[in-house]
Amino acid sequence: MDYDTVRTFVAAVDAGQFQEAAAELSITQQAVSKRIAALERNLGVRLFTRTPRGAELTIDGQAFLPHARELLRVAERAVASVRTGRRPLRVDVIASRVAPAGLMRGFHRTHPEIELDVVMLFDVETAVAAIRSGTIDASFRAVAMPGRPLPEDIESVRVLDEPLQLLTGPAHALATARSVTIAQLAGHRIWMPGIVAGTEWAAYYDDLVAEFGLTIEATGPNFGSDALLDTVADTPALATFMSEQTRLVWPAGHGLRRIPVTDPTPVYPHSLLWHRDNPHPALAALRDHLAATTTAHGAAGTWAPAWVLPR
Known part of the structure; x- marks a missing residue:
């Protein structure tokens, strides 16, 4: 049904x-x-009859009128949902417990007037495709993976270098250490079943293993963080890496330890990606907020893969 004819009616x-x-x-x-x-x-x-007083609705016109008004309201809402500045800012944070989700919570506290849609996309290719199609406005990612440069129409800015920590159970050989050097981890089994081949975090940990001679095992099904914590707590021979800002809660009886890693400290690089032609005004507000509230990257004593974009 033609919108203009309904509006004219x-x-x-x-x-x-x-x-x-x-x-x-x-x-x-x-x-x-x-x-x-x-x-x-x-x-x-027939919708109208002509009278000396003008156009009057027929019975059919009277029946159609409320539906016509609703059609126009639906059309207006559809346009408003995608009109720049009137729809929510849509941002991909990968997962709910990781640092990008925390960055967006901070942005929301600072700018409660900005409406947000927070989504969680799995891999960088899906995120970039969603940015280019306009499905989302921005995504937090480690960029760029080896052999997969960002498209020219995608902008990025590095917003956070997040230190990795070692997570152990109470009986692990390193459980009592106040900190551990990266060299001390050689020979220890680090279990990370959430690593998926082809993802940006898989590329990150591949480089970490190659650089420092570590043993990272991604075997077994990934039953989620709760199952991972249960296993690490009960298995003295296993440890895992956990990003510093990953939000986790475990039973007091687990006795888990989060131990800083040093000399150098591996950091996971988070960048914000967006399309260079995206005009959403809240996107500029998000970039300004991140620039003002996040720390500098590339600090002395840290390590990140050589393929990570520097800016």
Whole structure:
């Protein structure tokens, strides 16, 4: 059903005369008549009768009117949902417990007036495709993976270098250490079943293993963080890496230890990605917020893969 014919019908009802409806719509009276006639042909009924007082609704016109008004309201809401500045800012944070989700919570506290849609996409290719299609406005990612440069229309800025920590159970050989050097971890089994081949975090840990001679095992099904914590707590020979800002809660009886890693400290690089032509005003507010509230990257004594974009 043509939107303009429905809008013209409602305008004619409200005005009571085709001439006044034409003036309101900035078209000719003949155009109003043609649109109403086209709508009547489409519906197969007469909507108006002509009287000395103007145009009056038929019984069919009266029945159609409330539905026509609802059609216009739905159309207006559809347009508003994608109109720049009137729809929520859509941002991918990868997962709910990781640092990007915390960054977005901080942004929301600072800018409660900005409406947000927070989504969680799995891999960088999906995130970049969603940015380019306009499905989302921004995504937090480690960029760029070896052999997979960002498209030229995607902008990025590095916003956070997040230190890795070693997570152990109470009986692990390193459980009592205040900190451990990266060299001390050689020979220890580090279990990370959440690593998925082809992802940016898999590329990160591949480089970490190659650089420092570590043993990272990604075997077994990934039953989630709760199962991972249970296993590490009960298995003295296993430890895992956990990002510093990952939000986790475990039973007091687990006795888990989070131990800083030094000399150097491996950091996971978080960058914000967006399309260079995205005009959403809240996107600029998010970039300004991150620039003002996050720490500098590339600090002395830290390590990140060589493929990570420096800016």
